[in-house]
Amino acid sequence: MRLGLVSIILIALLTVVGIYVYQNYAAGLYYLAGRYDRMMNPYGIDPEAPTPTAGDTSFHRSMFIADLHADTLKWERDLLHRSFYGHVDVPRLAEGNVALQVFTIVTKSPLNFPWSSCVSARSPDKNTPLLFMQGRPMFDLRTRAFYQIERFKDAVERSREPDSPIELRLISSVDDLQQLVADRMQGMQVIGGILGIEGGHWVGGPEASEADVRADMEELFDAGVRQFAPTHRFDNNLSGSNEGCTRYGLTEHGRIALQHAEELGMVVDLAHISQQGLRDAIALLEQPFNISHTGIRHNCDPPCTPDRNLSDDDIRLIVNNGGIIGVGYWPQAIGPSVWRIADVMQHIMDIAAAEDLPHPSHHVALGSDYDGSVTPLIEVGHLDVLTAITRRRDQPFHPEVTRDIFGRNVCRLFATVLPGGDPDFANELCAQLQHAPAAPVPD
Numbered sequence: 001m002r003l004g005l006v007s008i009i010l011i012a013l014l015t016v017v018g019i020y021v022y023q024n025y026a027a028g029l030y031y032l033a034g035r036y037d038r039m040m041n042p043y044g045i046d047p048e049a050p051t052p053t054a055g056d057t058s059f060h061r062s063m064f065i066a067d068l069h070a071d072t073l074k075w076e077r078d079l080l081h082r083s084f085y086g087h088v089d090v091p092r093l094a095e096g097n098v099a100l101q102v103f104t105i106v107t108k109s110p111l112n113f114p115w116s117s118c119v120s121a122r123s124p125d126k127n128t129p130l131l132f133m134q135g136r137p138m139f140d141l142r143t144r145a146f147y148q149i150e151r152f153k154d155a156v157e158r159s160r161e162p163d164s165p166i167e168l169r170l171i172s173s174v175d176d177l178q179q180l181v182a183d184r185m186q187g188m189q190v191i192g193g194i195l196g197i198e199g200g201h202w203v204g205g206p207e208a209s210e211a212d213v214r215a216d217m218e219e220l221f222d223a224g225v226r227q228f229a230p231t232h233r234f235d236n237n238l239s240g241s242n243e244g245c246t247r248y249g250l251t252e253h254g255r256i257a258l259q260h261a262e263e264l265g266m267v268v269d270l271a272h273i274s275q276q277g278l279r280d281a282i283a284l285l286e287q288p289f290n291i292s293h294t295g296i297r298h299n300c301d302p303p304c305t306p307d308r309n310l311s312d313d314d315i316r317l318i319v320n321n322g323g324i325i326g327v328g329y330w331p332q333a334i335g336p337s338v339w340r341i342a343d344v345m346q347h348i349m350d351i352a353a354a355e356d357l358p359h360p361s362h363h364v365a366l367g368s369d370y371d372g373s374v375t376p377l378i379e380v381g382h383l384d385v386l387t388a389i390t391r392r393r394d395q396p397f398h399p400e401v402t403r404d405i406f407g408r409n410v411c412r413l414f415a416t417v418l419p420g421g422d423p424d425f426a427n428e429l430c431a432q433l434q435h436a437p438a439a440p441v442p443d
């Protein structure tokens with residue numbers, strides 16, 4: 001009894017001291033969160049990167065460009081304002097002529113201990129102290145996700161005000177996508193944003209019923225989420241992860257979640273999933289899907305890390321089942337040279353061609369992982385460097401291949417799967433992108 005009272009007094013005292021410290025040092029903590037962001041999201045430089053010619057840049061500006069993965073919402077930056085650190089914001093996306101960006105939500109990042117060969121959900125979570133420093137909600141993973149969704153929607157709202165030079169628009173249906181394509185073709189300064197989740201950690205589990213799993217998926221859908229990756233870097237209730245400690249396949253709740261995602265009109269993202277999970281999911285899915293950000297194991301020389309990347313067998317399975325692979329720009333995915341990004345793309349297309357697929361270039365996309373605590377070798381504002389690489393490599397890409405990879409495939413994917421979509425309409429809508437006029441350069 002006395003011990004209970006002492007505990008209560010101690011907790012009350014600690015709470016008061018905690019609130020005092022937080023209130024007086026919140027500005028300092030916020031500053032530290034910014035320093036951490038700056039440290040975790042630098043750009044890498046490859047001195048061998050080409051300088052784009054006027055021809056490269058003009059071709060680049062004639063494309064409808066889409067990227068499948070950026071973790072920008074995790075960081076405390078205003079999407080509408082140019083930041084001098086981190087990777088992505090609306091002004092820099094406009095500079096790179098990006099028309100459509102998937103903003104993926106990360107809620108938990110357990111520490112990866114150097115002595116451990118796997119990432120455990122029980123390891124201390126690096127996101128918790130970051131969220132504390134940012135002053136964001138931190139106790140519940142679902143709340144963490146919805147906070148990021150609200151921040152995105154707030155930026156969308158503010159971008160509609162008359163003094164905002166570029167509009168940021170939430171894309172949640174095929175009608176929205178069609179309008180975005182039409183507005184961009186007219187030269188309007190508008191960028192589409194699709195909300196994605198990287199790890200549905202709170203969905204499913206021993207306490208949850210099948211109806212609960214469906215309800216959680218519907219809640220995400222209603223909030224505007226249109227790309228769903230069941231796993232991130234550790235095994236969860238839906239599936240094992242390719243860096244997890246057990247790496248099991250899709251669970252029963254995972255199957256229900258992915259099937260319901262497709263029924264609702266969300267694109268399934270199989271990045272980070274275990275080998276068995278990849279196979280289970282592909283056998284289950286009826287719609288095209290993506291691997292939003294990855295590298296490949298073929299010619300994966302250090303600092304490239306094979307574990308996180310796709311084997312040739314994985315690639316074969318994905319392309320034969322209507323999947324699209326988003327190629328990343330960071331050295332652990334592609335290796336030390338920026339030219340490797342195009343080599344990775346070519347390797348995927350070579351596998352698709354060897355499988356006799358009619359359109360090998362239909363299976364590759366951009367999957368930058370900007371702001372994902374990586375060091376990409378291409379800056380979003382200078383994406384024309386990547387266009388230059390596709391034109392200047394030993395075997396240059398045909399311009400139509402580049403247009404497919406840089407945006408048309410992502411357009412087709414979302415125009416097929418989002419509510420109101422179908423494959424014929426997707427082909428019709430995205431074929432127009434061949435003739436997209438150059439977007440004006442913003443002031």
Ligand SMILES: [Zn+2]
Binds near residue numbers: 198271272372
């Ligand atoms: Zn990721």
